[in-house]
């Protein structure tokens with residue numbers, strides 16, 4: 552079989568994709584057909600548990616206590632359009648262990664009532680989202696393991712903050728390194744020592760993953776946002792790009808408080824089907840013990856990565872776990888590594904569950920042309936261009952919010 556013979560080879564030729572079939576979405580984990588919302592919901596915990604077991608690892612508990620400290624508040628940030636807050640979250644255990652993360656929050660200055668919020672993680676730290684020197688450099692634990700960008704605003708193109716303020720949304724970010732430094736050696740510096748002994752951390756990634764920890768962090772950010780009187784946290788969206796898109800999808804499945812899940816260029820292990828051999832595969836991502844991506848998932852993924860058919864689940868079922876809440880899947884035309892067509896395919900195969908709930912779904916089995924957003928409760932957008940998250944993505948995410956959540 553192609554996959555075993557040349558597992559490292561990356562296929563970019565549609566005609567060379569070996570035939571594959573996806574598990575049926577309207578089936579229980581025992582294979583019984585599902586034809587009602589009640590049946591779907593009765594089966595949902597078992598399906599979620601399969602994803603924990605096979606892909607992302609166990610659900611982590613809450614800390615014994617959490618303290619929030621407002622470190623700074625600036626009322627005229629972003630040229631007077633935003634209130635900017637920095638909040639230190641301390642997660643504490645009764646045994647004296649604790650771990651900190653700093654959240655950066657922008658709230659539209661013009662808001663006259665609590666506003667909905669988009670919650671996400673940043674690569675590097677909070678300082679990359681805009682060049683305000685009052686922003687603290689966060690996530691620098693990541694510098695112990697990999698290149699760390701200290702440049703203010705270096706990813707500002709991914710955070711069109713003024714436009715987001717103009718559309719009356721708040722944005723909350725944290726560095727992903729603050730929860731799990733993005734490296735295969737990151738375990739001890741992650742939040743995991745709060746809950747696991749050093750010995751338990753040893754069979755690394757056995758039933759836990761960096762993605763599960765990052766998703767845990769997104770939920771803790773939402774806990775904090777729920778205490779903020781300027782925020783309507785009941786209307787929360789979660790967003791993420793690339794490996795953080797994989798994370799947003801998992802966070803949205805685990806935490807039903809997120810009412811819109813924005814998944815950007817998430818690729819393999821995100822919205823793209825594991826069984827489709829195009830662009831990145833679970834094998835290229837996870838086979839190397841000390842490699843890139845390996846620790847993002849459980850060891851099960853590493854063990855079966857050459858034969859993804861051994862997984863009992865595939866990623867369309869993960870999208871379906873978001874239902875009936877809104878989901879927005881985005882791809883980019885030139886991002887073939889993330890398999891745009893595959894991302895659409897999973898999206899399309901999740902639709903029967905949204906239909907069960909009476910939600911509007913996308914009617915076409917083939918992806919829409921570039922720059923043509925489709926759908927509301929389930930929306931899809933294929934941006935023209937490279938692996939990135941840009942203003943047009945944000946406009947679509949905010950449109951999806953307005954159409955499906957507001």
Ligand code: GCU
Nearest residue numbers: 792793794795817818831836
């Ligand atoms: C690599 C990796 C992808 C990941 C991406 C990112 O390209 O192979 O799986 O999504 O990095 O997070 O930037």
